[in-house]
Amino acid sequence: MRILVMGGTEFVGSSLVKYLLNQNYTVDIFTRGIRPLKYSGVSNHYKGDRRIIRDLQKNIMDVKYDYVFDISAYKLIDVQNLLEVLNIKNLKKYIFCSSGSVYKPSTNFITEDFSKGYNEYWGDYGLDKLQIENYLFDLFKNNKLPIVIFRPTYIYGEENNLYRESYIFDRLKYNKDIPIPNSTSKVQFIHINDLVKIFENAMYNKNVIGQAYNITYPDTIKWDELMSTAMKITNRYVNIKKIDSLLNIKSRQYFPFRDCTYLLDINKSICHRLYKPKISLIEGLTRSYKWYCEIQPKLKDDKMNKIEEVLQL
Template sequence: MILDIYSRLKKYIFCSSGAVYKPSNIAMEECFEKGENPNWGKYGIDKKEAEDFIINSGIPYLIFRPAYIYGENNNLYREGYFFDRISNNKVIPLPFGNNIKTQFIHIDDLIRIFESAMYNKSVSKIYNVTNAEIISWEYFIRKCGEVLGKNPIIKKIDINQIQLEPRKYFPFRDVTYMLDIKQLVEDGLYIPNISLEKGLERAYRWYIERKPNLNDIKMMEKVDELEELFQKRSNCF
């Protein structure tokens, strides 16, 4: 029944994720091996299975695999977490030691890519989508601080000395996550161009206007514990 409906479509556009790829420390092309990735767990597996179903269905499709999505109306406690900590002069524990590099795409850029896909002649292809800028976690946090006009209080947590899973105190997984978008460029689809600085400025304006009540139960308890530890150490001097 569903396939009968889909068969009448000229093109089915599916938003997948870079989480379908196996772990890698390099920028992944679309042909990079897919499979189980312990960093993303069931989410990545579910996206992969959805992709496989679409690819094998005979439906004309375009599949997009974004990197981290950020911007206005984000329901995940990510950039909002940093805005909260910086504005309240709270310590931001930062996992340190893995030399992590990653990429982001602003939600408006992602939407424009979907729009361009409707008019592009490409069909039955897969594309990585992200802003080409490669950044570190510290760079991201400091950009958040620039948007607020305040210096973030960053305390680096040496992952080789403190045996605590970074995701317990940080809103992102501490893994390299980079995507090659050469195919997107070559096929003439919209190219993400909202810089991290501009994107965060827009996200912060939304944050101020809407005052979203977001949290991350998985990490907040450990963040507070680490903050207390830093305060005790400071009192010793």
Template sequence: MKQVLVMGGTEFVGKAFLQQLINLGYSVDFLTTGRRRSTISGYTTHIKCNRKKRSDLTAALKHKQYHYIVDISAYDKEDVETLFLSMDHTKLERYLFLSSGSVYCPSDTIFLEDSPRGENSHWGKYGLNKKEAEDFLISKANEIPFVIFRPPYIYGEGNNLYREAYFFYNMALGNPILIPESNTNVQFIHIADVLRTILATFENRHAVCQSYNLAHRETITWKSLMSTFKKITNSPSKIIEVEQKFLTENEIGSKQFFPFRDVSYLMDTTKLTKDGLPTPAINLEKGLERSYKWFKQQRDFVPPRHSMNKVDFILNAYTQ
């Protein structure tokens, strides 16, 4: 039986990978700080330690070897480098690193895997740190059989981020929804497609030491996104477009009233097909239908703390 280590495993993406790998019959360990209890059964070991402390990680992984590592919780070079300095990876067949489309430099063009990567003011240190983690892996191509994935916004059942849940919750109450007035185009990917494509690289020899964009091909505008939400929820909520002039005059960023950055974000995924990997198949409407079904089952849902602190201010200005 092949051994798998999931870095992460108690929230959204990591939790989904953990459950799917167990379902597929792998022997699965997962490593987290231990602050959250796992609600999943069937795994081999829940390893609890701080991955940033090399001594702790070395002790936790002593005598362990894995065929596959799925790394959801690495956010910078230090996270990746410390992991490989702390473990025996002689049996490792794949190291799967969940990076981000935010590694690309700002551009109005569609991103290819070889598009310039670097600092992007829209994403700040998050994107730059992911890029530096990628660079470390690329520099170790002779030692680490990595595969890098760059998704846009991941959504779906179990999402702990206040994104689609923000719209489901407020539309259920009939609250007005604010969106930026812009021509922004974005892409999404459902969690089931993330699992399907990434796990397909376990046995795909073409994927070794490659990077892949990972997005559904649909191009989504904020208006089309809201139309889809309203169709699924059958909500009477009014959609209010907030002018850029108003935002500039009041020094308000999109994340202060909207759960997404107002920046175009499109990636080409033809390389997946070229290398024999499955392309994301779940369109936004079908994916959000699944998400909404899951959301309605969360009877004790309470909106989490978030950065959207200008919603009332904007509503007051636009509804006077």
């Protein structure tokens, strides 16, 4: 069995590769080669720009894979180039990591057949993922390409390179108050360890070809609950200031998440016998905090440039 992972140096890609290697799979990866690997054991580390088709041709032309995990596709050309070069003769599944951002906004739980299209909170990111999905579904319908699509909610956990839970831990560490939106938004999270197990499970699940699945831990979380959970596990307590909607300051200018309800129904994945996430928020944040204390990551989010300003309001 031979596996190709598109990606492998950032959060989701590297976590998936390390998990697969620990399960004794034979894994090749394709990355831009900009960041060094923080692990060893891959059979081949191909380097290039997937948007330059000759970079793909010189690396994976004529290589046959049983499974492909596409973690690094954000534009349609990413997938078009890859599938033009990829030898799919032995391909059992092409597993694409999409996003719940492909759905139109809703304050209710969203099933996989819910309306898709422009979402003001996610913008072009969601539209680009949806364009890739539509392309893959067409290939499944017309060419029998064995695709599987996953739409996760917020992914968190050890090695997260986005300044999300580390931002909260930083504020707590330095005893700084935390501004949050004064809203009724509810969201869900999926821990990285659950996500990679779902990816692996899809390799062996006969129900999943040609399907898309919502992926998340089912608990719903409000912003103040997220903060209280973080304070509980760190045993550090600061003031949480709720910020009313302001015309001149958007929530992403002081908060690491989009202030909107983001709830996905996972009954389809359960019905199709995919691995069910087991890591609760308190357990997942505990793991994240342990990693944070050991690694002391230095992260930032340039969008959050109004934190101190809103705290003075």
